[in-house]
Amino acid sequence: MKKTSFIRGSGSPERLKLIDDSFSMLRDSPLLPDLRMLYKSSSDMLSEGFIWGDGWWIQNSFGFTMGAVPLLDPFWSKILQNSYDAFWERIGDGNRIGADNGVPTHPNYGYRAPDGSLGDCVKPGVGIIYRQGDGDVDSYDWFYEATAAGVLMEAEILLFDRRPEQIRAYLPLMRRSLDHIESVRAENGLFLVGPSANLLAPSYGGSPADEDGKPRKGYLTGLSVTTAAALKRTAALCRMVGDTESAAEYDKRLTRTLDALPLLLTDGGYFVKSMDPDGTKHGVYDADRYGYLESVCNVDAAAWGVVGPETARSICEAIASVPGIRPAGMLCNNYPHLDDTLNSYRNHSDAPHSLGFLSGDWVDGGCWATVEGRAILAYLRSGAYDDAFRAAGSYMKWAEEYRQDAPMSQWGFNTNNPWQQENDDHSECGRPVSVMVDNFAPVTCLLRGLFGWEADEKGLSARPQIPDDITSLEQRVPVTFGGCRIYVAYTGGDGPLAASLNEVRLPVEEDGTVRIPADLLPRGGEFCLNLDRSGRAPLLTAADLRPDDALDGDTEGLPQELRAIRADCAAQLEREGDPLRAAHLKEILSAAETAALRRRLPFDRHELRPMTDEKIAQILNLYDQTVRELYAGLKYRG
Secondary structure, three states: OOOOOOEEEEEOHHHHHHHHHHHHHHHOOOOOOOHHHHEEOOOOEEOOEOOOOOOEEHHHHHHHHHHHHHHOOHHHHHHHHHHHHHHHOOOOOOOOEOEOOOOOOOHHHHOEOOOOOOOOEEEOOOEEEOOOOOOOHHHOOOOHHHHHHHHHHHHHHHHHHOOHHHHHHHHHHHHHHHHHHHOOEOOOOOEEEOOOOOOOOOOOOOEOOOOOOOOEOEEEHHHHHHHHHHHHHHHHHHHHOOOHHHHHHHHHHHHHHHHHHHHHEOOOOOEOOEEOOOOOEEOOOOOOOOOOEEOHHHHHHHHOOOOOHHHHHHHHHHHHOOHHHOOOOOOOOEEOOOOOOHHHHHHOOOOOOOOOOOOOOOOOOOEOHHHHHHHHHHHHHOOOHHHHHHHHHHHHHHHHOOEOOOOEOHHHOOOOOHHHOEOOOOOOEOOOOEOEHHHHHHHHHHHHHHHOOEEOOOEEEEOOOOOOOEEEEEEEEEEEEOOEEEEEEEEOOOOOOEEEEOOEEEOEOOOOOEEEEHHHOOOOOEEEEEEEOOOOOOOOOHHHHOOOOOOOOOOOOOOHHHHHHHHHHHHHHHOOOOHHHHHHHHHHHHHHHHHHHHHHOOOOOOOOOOOOHHHHHHHHHHHHHHHHHHHHHHHHHO
C-alpha cells in the first residue's frame, strides 16, 4: 500500500509534517493511531476508546467533534451522527430513567432527568448517565453544560450537512434541551447551577455549602459560553428552514446571554470560572481565595467566537502569562489548584488534591486533549500560531508511541499515568497502548483552524490562519459542505488576500474572512478555493488537488483471516451500487492493507516510553481488530 500525502506545501518542514500526520490520523495511518480504531460494530458508533468499552462521552468527544465536522466524508459523518443519536434517543423527558431496560445495573443509570436533559455518557444497550458520573453523584446538579455542548455539536453537524429534512427532525429535540437550560437562567442573565454541571466535571463545586452542608449554586461561566454558541447556531438553522419565530426567540436569548457575560470577566480580560450569588468570583488568578486561572471556559469563549478579537487575544495573553498552566507545552485545566470543589467545602479546606487524585493528574490541573483542541482553535483565531503548533506537536509525540492518554497527568509531563498502571521508571506498565477520542481533538482542531471554517444559514466561510513560515499549503482532503467537496490552495505573501472559488472571484473582508454563498456550492459539486497573498499564484482546480488514493491490494504478512476479509470485501465492492456501503467496503480494504503495512514498518518511536514486545503486539492488534470491527459493521449497511 502506498503512503498518501494529504497535503502539499512549502515552508517549515516540521509544521507541514505535523499537518500531514494530522490528516493521516483521520484517513489512513500506518504509523499513528487513526479514527477507524474507535469504530464499534456493536453500535455502528464511535467509542471513547482504551478501557472505556463502547461508551461515548459528550465532554470527552467535544473538542474532536467541533474540529472534525467539516473534515469528515459522508461515511464518517454518518458514524459521528449515530454517536450523538445515542443521546438524542435517550433525551430526558421527566419520566424515563437512564437504564435502557428500566432496571439500572448501577445507581448512575437510575436517575430520572428533566425534559431536555442530555448527560455525561451513553453505553448502548445499558443506558445513559444523566449526571456526571464520578464521585458523590447524588449531590450533583444535572449536566447542563454537557447538554449545551450536545446542542452545539448537533448544530454544527446540521449546518455543514444542510439537509432541510434533517434540520427539521432535530430542531424539536434541540429546543427541548435549550429550554431545559433556559429554566436555570437567573434575573441577571447568567445561569445558576450546582456542582458538576460543567465541562470538565466534577471540577466545579458550585458555591460554598450552607450551614447544613448542602451545596449551593453559582453562576457558571462555561454554561453561558457554550449556550451562547449553541443558541447562535440553532437560530441559524431555524432561519434555514423558515422558522423565523424560533430564530427570533433564540436570538433574544443569545443577546441576553452575551449582555450578561461581562459580569464574569476579570480586570485582566479573561473569564472567571464561576461567581457566587453574592458576587464572589472563583478563578481570579493570584487572588487569596479561589486564586486559580481556569482555562476551559476561556479557550471555549475564544474558540467559538463568543467574544470579540480583543477579548480573545487577552484570554490567550492571560494563559501565556502563567507558565504553570502549560509547563509541559500542554494546557492544564486550571492552575495552581482548585480550592472550591465540593470536597473543599465539606472539609473546610483550601488544600490541593481535593478530588481523590493529586492535583495535576485529573480534572484539577490535568491536561485533557478535548480541551487542548479548543485551545488550538482559540490560539489560531488570535494569531498565537506558535502556541497552536506547540500544543498539537506535544500530543502528536504521544500519538507516535500509541499512548493517547486522557488525561495527561502530572501537569502534562505524564511521568506516571495512573490509568496506564505504570511505575515510575516505566519498567512495568499494565496498559502500554491507548487510543482515545480525546486525543483526536488537537488533530481535528488544528486542521479546521488553519482555514477557520465556519458555516451559517448563508453559506460557508474561511479565514486563513496560517503562520508566515508556511509559504504555501494545498489541502488534498476536501472539506464537506452541503454534500459538495471543497479543496483549498493557499499561497502566502505580503499582499492583500485574493480569493476565488474555481474561477469565481470572492470578496475578502477586512479581517481576511472569505464568505462563499451557499448557492455557489450545489450538492454533489467539487470545487477548489484558491487563497493567494502573493498576487501570482496560479488558479488550481479540484482535479489538481484530488489525491490518487487507489488501493494496491498488498496484504503481505497479513494473517489469513484478515486476508480473507479483504478478499470478500473486494469482491463485494465490484458489484456494490450503494454509495454508503461502497464507502464502508473501501474503509475495510484500506484498513486491511494498512494493517499489513504496519507489520513491515519499524517500531522505532520510543522516546517517551519503552517499545516492548508486548506493546508491539498490542499495536498490531489495534490494526487487526479495526479490520474485524469494520467488517462486522457491514450488517448495518443492508
